[in-house]
Amino acid sequence: MARLNRITKTAARGSRASKFRTLMVLAPVALDLITRYRASQKAKRGRFYQPSRREKMLDSLLDQANRRFGRGNNTKRRGFF
Numbered sequence: 073m074a075r076l077n078r079i080t081k082t083a084a085r086g087s088r089a090s091k092f093r094t095l096m097v098l099a100p101v102a103l104d105l106i107t108r109y110r111a112s113q114k115a116k117r118g119r120f121y122q123p124s125r126r127e128k129m130l131d132s133l134l135d136q137a138n139r140r141f142g143r144g145n146n147t148k149r150r151g152f153f
Contacts, residue, residue: 100141107134107143 110131114121123131 100143103134103137103141104143107138110134
């Protein structure tokens with residue numbers, strides 16, 4: 073009976089692995105939405121707009137996150153050829 077109580081308490085609390093799994097599923101979706109929103113902001117402002125420090129920092133964080141999730145630029149770095 074004591075073993076049954078331990079199982080139900082653990083199941084009721086939820087495990088850290090399931091929370092992490094949920095986060096890893098939702099993170100790319102959120103990242104994609106934020107990246108698209110930021111791209112639309114850039115498009116509205118025009119070509120010669122100088123972004124602020126905060127905007128530059130946000131852009132670099134988004135670029136880094138996109139690279140980590142494998143959604144970076146499709147250009148491949150090559151050697152001399």
